[in-house]
Amino acid sequence: MKTKGNKKKNHVPIRINALFLSVFFLFSILVLRLGYVQIVKGEEYKRNAYLTENVTTKLDAPRGKMYDSNYSVVVDNEPVFSITYTKTQDVDADERHELAKKLAVMIDKDTKELTERDKKDYFIFLNEKEVESRISKAEEKETPPEELYDLMLEKVTKKDIDSLTGSQLEVLAIKSEMDRGYTLSPQRIKIGATEKEIATISEHLPELEGVDIKPDAERSYPYKDSFRDIFGQVKQIPKSRMDYYTSRGNDRNDLVGTSFLEEQYESLLRGTKTKIKYVTDKTGNPVGDPVEEDGARGSDLVLTVDMSLQKEVEKVVEEKLKDAIRGKNAYDNKELDSAYVVMMDPNTGAILSMAAKEYDRKTGKFKDIPFGNIYHSYAMGSTVKGATVLTGLHEGVISPNTVIYDAPLTFGDGRPLKSHENMGPVDAVEALERSSNVYMWHIAMRLAGYDYSNKQFNEHRVQEAFEILRNSYSQFGLGVPTGIDLPSEATGYNTGMSNELSQAMFFSIGQFDTYTPMQMAQYVSTIANGGLRMQPHLLKEVREPSKDPNKLGKLLYRFEPNILNKIEMSPQEIEVVQRGFYEVMHGNNGTAAWMFKNKDYNPAGKTGTAEIDKATGVVNKTLVGYAPYENPEVALAVVVPNIKEGNTNSEIAEGALDAYFSMKKEGIPSKPDSENKEVKEPR
Template sequence: MTKEKKKKNHVPVRLNALFLAVFFLFSVLIFRLGYVQIVQGEEYHRSADKKENVTARLDAPRGKMFDTQDRVVVDNKPLYSITYTRTQKTSAEDRQAIAKKLAGYIQKDTKSVTERDKKDYFIFLNKKEVESRISLKEKKGLSDDAYYNLMLDRITKKDLKSFTPHQIKVLAIKREMDRGYALTPQRIKIGATQKEIAAISEHLAELPGVDIKPDAKRDYPYGDTFKALFGQVKQIPQSKMDYYVSRGNERNDLVGTSFLEQQYESLLRGQKSKMKFVTDKSGNPVGDPVEVDGSRGKDLILTLNMQLQQKVEQVIEKELKQAKSGGSAYANRDLTSAYVVMLNPENGEVLSMAGKEYDKKTGKYKNAPFGTVYNSFAMGSAVKGATVLTGLQQGAITPNTHFYDAPLTFGDGRKMKSHESLGSIGPVKALEASSNVYMWNIAMKLAGYDYSHKRYIDRHVDQAFKTLRDSYSQFGLGVPTGIDLPSEATGYNTGVSDQLAQAMFFAIGQFDTYTPLQMAQYVSTIANNGYRMQPHLLKEVREPSVQPGKMGKLVYKFEPNVMNKIEMKQEYLDVVHQGFRQVMVGSKGTAAAYFKHKSYNPAGKTGTAEVDKKSRLNNKTLIGYAPYDHPEVAFAVVVPNVREGSLNNEIGAAALDEYFKLKKDGNKKN
């Protein structure tokens, strides 16, 4: 066979092999395609319809709060909550059916159910009947919202009264279920009882979406002590929904809604645990979720001394009860409240903010620490330290200026006087004996009035108001103190008058009003030689503790903040220091009877502001600091509506006694 013939025979063999290989590969491909489409097609179809959702579960426990001695004052109490998680296809009718079943297994508070809730529910249950009350003519041209509002208007009081207590309970449960969002557990009841847990566990199969989950509730080891200012944790108020959602919250989150819980929400809020769901196109879960653990919020160390807080509350209540039950003709039957604030003047730390208010319903006194920040009063002579310093700074007086304290008479026949005629006195004696006449002379000087000739040299009464008010504000009177709470009252600015007498009343604390906290900051500024410190309740922020009895890692420490420094000669401040000390120990001292023998050497100023002359009601006040030569505590006492007595001094002395007693005892932990 020739070489050429052999070559021709070899080519078809190779082609046949190639064709055979291609045929084999196509057969495998077709077989695989058939297997995928026929055998695994349904599975892949489901996979193509799947998507992954990451949905927040329940909030993680919030951070705890501790006092300055590391005592737990706000804790988390473990409990169980009944929750409901709906799918995207769950209808209102589905939720109604589940709510009716749940109502048979749990108790639900209905106090928060509003009239609008009842109207909406009545429409839900009786839509056709309510629609029949609206004529076609009335309905014509109305938008959906306007039509619904008209339906609401057609619901009568009789309709609302037709609800049974059981129906209202169902409504309360359904209302919580309606607030939830798809695949997000919504709390129906926080703190389920063992009986409720057992009943629901037994019937979970007939309660789709209902679950029992571990949860936590705020717990207060010291009961009502300072509880009001710790604040509340609730679901996001509708009015603030947009704010919280924009910050990453979910609509059904629990957040701090007042005071410290609100102020430090971003710190106290825990890192949520999460559940990763796999859902189909309809949003229904496929398979079991994968849980990702969260973490507790950060812990707050407060400046508050809880033992001192309790002691001061006890002092206030004891003195109020004794004064209110007095048997004299002018017994303090109108006496209903008293407030005390104690600060560290050097750094602004709040040591105690205590208040007591009489509750007519219970016939008992309740803790009302918020009154120290949000209630304002005319404070009387306690502001005279600021008046003297204003006069010195403005050149109206010098440390050696004397005025003759005797009744002042004016052209219209008015007579204005101090509680007693004191003769020729300087600023120190004026503070000691609480001379009104001396302060009035300062006001007249500032207003350009020459009393000796009964005429104006250069009339500027309005400027006297501005000068006094601007000066007072440097001490924290009439302006925000800066305390770390969501808001605070700043007192009432009575405006400006062109009457000289009103400027004179301003100078003795009977014109504008101030809060007890403002008074404490004012006297702290004097104690601190003109440095006005920001009062604050937060001392430190720490990571959650991992070992019982030990604090977590330090994250943040509050640094004392000087809000302003009063540019004033030290000799002027020393005048007031001397005057305030004489108030407590001098022969004419208005508080000497209560403080002159105290070993902690206090300084301060009393005040009385007339509230109702006919009823003989006055606001009694006391401000001060101790020891006077090296102040470590400054305080303010305010007792509104006092008929007689020195309740301000009694409360102030007892509160200071408790402070120094605790210091001596070393603040032993409970």
């Protein structure tokens, strides 16, 4: 019995020892594992512990190109280098300011975009305590905390702003760009850095944290200044329109079209952005290298404008203006400084050319102002008489055969109102051919209920006459938007209503309201095509960006002619005005027959003169027309404001039409639809 008990006691220590050995072994493994985790993998796990989700930033892709109607490149992308700054969360305003000061020494930065508010903010940034000292205790007490900064802005004077030096403004311009950027999103400080700037920045990159040099693209213009204003500008989003663009999904540091075609077709021209994906720690600093996803260039636009024709018309305008300003009539034409031409297809509304020149008398040079055709308005004179005749026909106050005796009219004050000559009996066609004011005045008087033979009103409807004329004119596009595919346009000046019969009469001969050259081109196109008011347009096609720079991409969209309205007048009534316009350029008494009668392209049209200053004799001279008469393919409007002597309007019209039909004879290039068609170099 005793021996058995001893055997049982001997088993207990063995089991305890085994247990201890097992525990010791497990602890050893745990210690080793902890050592491995902490010593070998410690930094990696520590870094992973601080990681947040991926952060994605974007870079603009190259914009789509623009081509003219013959597929010559007119707006391209030129490879350049940009100085960029990538902001991180741990960099404050003072540090960015110090960095901006360093950059200002190395690069030239334009300061023209700085606003008064920018300068006030910067003055406060530099002189915060001084500005705060200008606020009295009473003002500080009465002002809510959230409005104190506005009060500080009020304390910054013009003298304070003017005290900022050119170097300080350059620093401000750089810092402003740095401040507008998103965290981890490269913000352009300067586009198109020079070789010297690139070399200097590259040499000092280690001390310029966040600064980099990146390949970029800048708009280039093979035809230089020709039509450039209508192509538009590409800039960073203006502060005044930041809310507009960000609400549409743009980033604050985007480059966008800010005017004309670049703005109108921003959604097409803007490419798919390159995406840069970062992994950041909790402080917002990137960990590891970013991953890039390539973007794509924007769609290409093909325009309706023929740049070869545009250049020829610009040349004509400049030559004829130069003759009028510097030639034998120089003294009389001392107020003359500009001229405008719009050429369009009356059947489709396609703008073929939109030329305008302005003469600077100080420098003796001309500059292109094509935007004047849609923004500048003038009294157009007798060119609107076609609309007056059609209004009279439609309202029944005249018929196609109505004859009116053209002789001076007299009213209560005894002063005669007359045409440029006493014409005797004229019908509607001859009234247009010879530009009878008296005929148009009788139309206006009849619309107003005035019987000239009895010198009295049957019904006093002067304001109604205004309404009838103005509403009728609007059917042709006069006094209303033309609908051209640009962000905005002028509609001329509506002078309002009047109870004076004489004012309604002046309205009927184009000396009351004002219109733009584009409105006049739409007006004459409506007469030329038989009564359809077509939307003027600059866009012809949209194409995919091609991988081959010498080929066109796939056709995505083609603009279809858009009829805005059909005028109420009958084809027979429209034909009366068309015949009148034909006689203007072919009849024995036609006001423009001396220049156009023998042209083989058989034009029709109407000249006009609007009196501007009776004392000096300064007038606006205009001309609208189309050709050929039987089958119109081109319509034009010419406006020469503030001229006294000469026929510059007719000379410009002749030169523009001659250029169009001469180029047509030379042969118009075929119209490619395939992706394999070659892109043409500018001629």
